[in-house]
Amino acid sequence: MTTLSRRVLDAVPHPLRAAVQRLLGELVRVQIFDRAMTLAAQAFTSLFPLVIMIGALSGSAARDRLTDLIRLPADSTRLVQDALGGSRSGAFGVLGSLIVVLSATGLARALARAYRATWSVAGRRAGPADTGWQIGTVLLVVLFLIGVRLLVHLTDLLPAAGVAGVVVTLLADCGLAVLLPRVLLGPVVPRDRLLLGGLLFGLIMLGVRAAGAIYLPRALQSSTERYGTIGLAFTYIGWLYVLSFCLLLSAILAVVLADRLPRWFVRSDPAAGP
Template identity: 50%
Template sequence: MSALPKRTAGAEAFGARAFGMVRRRLRPVVGRVMSNWPGRILLRTGAAFVRLELFDRSMMLAAQLFTSVFPLLIMAAVVFGQRYGDQVADAAGLPEGTRRVLDEALAGGGFSAFGVFGALIVLISSTSLARAMIRAFGAIWLLPRIRRDVRFAWRLLAAVVLLAAAVVLVRLLILLAGRLPVSYLAVPVLTFAADSALAVALPWILLARAVPLRLLVPGGVVFGLMMLAVRPMGAVYLPRALLVSLDRYGTIGLAFTYIGWLYILSFCYLGAAVVGHVLAQDESRLGRFIRGGEQAPWQPVTPDGEPAPVAGNGSQM
């Protein structure tokens, strides 16, 4: 038994020496990678993904999207009537069977059918999505804790309502652009502009201008470019996946399919924000241009104007 601690200590010492040798051998490689712009951006983006635990954070955001945005859309369909309900169903890609269930639920439309208390509950509970996004953006930009009081509440509601409205508005934008003579160009251009604007507006509202607007633009552009590929794939994949899930597993299958798709969207959104942060803080000409000519990387400040302490992974927010 006495030999076991010696063996363990010897293994740990050997592991430390081996790790040190690997680190010394990798230093020249890392130095070469960091000396060129693509390698530097890629390495820093990967490091930020690990620091933020982006896969786990994306799943949390997807769950919040599912439980916050869909109730808002259903409430709006109840209030505004059958026509809006059809638009919601189109935007969500609902199968025919589920559309009939939604139509029956909306048959007695009107605000009285939903109730004032029910509407307040939906609105208040939906702000959990906004708070999750604040934590995510705070972790990406290494922000100090944002002070939130009664006056801050409108930002939470505005962000969630904007996100829910964008689901339907982008769908309408696609339909309108499809009627133009050059629809093959108009649709991607307009959806790129809408997705980019949404990706910039949400952190701008939720962070209370703690991050300069120009620094948020690269992340919005990256998200818009991502959605140029993701949106057509979703148009093909999602209706089929929903139909198969409904046939095999019923309503619960629809829920799981939607959460899986929302996970992809959440990962793209947070990943684009990370890439935008890396681009904005880089020492290259592009980074200096994004920062408005500033040589040094941007640093957050406290409400008193003092340099803010590094917030780590943002878990304290």
């Protein structure tokens, strides 16, 4: 145990010390910092080409709507519009679109490896069916990114727009964190860990989204003014790292807290894994 870990444990009340010690051990075992960086890099190289492809295939009106839903600062919006506007549907034929989608499965495979390491489950067997689930996972994430923005935009029409927006994003974040491991690994994930991980991720994201609403537009604006497109890319990778870290942290917390749940909540199927 490192000196930092000992200091953390010494500052924790004794009744919680065992749980915190296990949490620290799980963070080290899963290698959360390295895996979060891997997920951030994979997300950047997987999701952005898909967004550009969707924008290129959807026409100018849909591209404008897409950048409006993303709500970037003026300079950043211009860069994204240039990227989308420079891509034409002719550049994305059937073969080109297939290559982009298959390349994006790197994110799904990285997620599957992270979940298998976190929850110590086998997951799905490799094969064509597994590739299909990976493609579905990536498309699910893209749909989530666009759909949440659209839903939040629609909640602006409601009387209590702020509250409705928070509820929508909370439910969407919880749903995503539950669906991702379920789609990637199949039914082997224990129910307690799956539901706990989704709930914890949604709660964590309440604070992260609030901080991001203040930090991210300013960081994008500043990095774009200083470094142009490369600054925009680095800022997004940094933010994706934060999101990836939160996703893995919620899964690890679910492992630690699952043992303290009432036994009726824990899935009893021995095939579901430990």
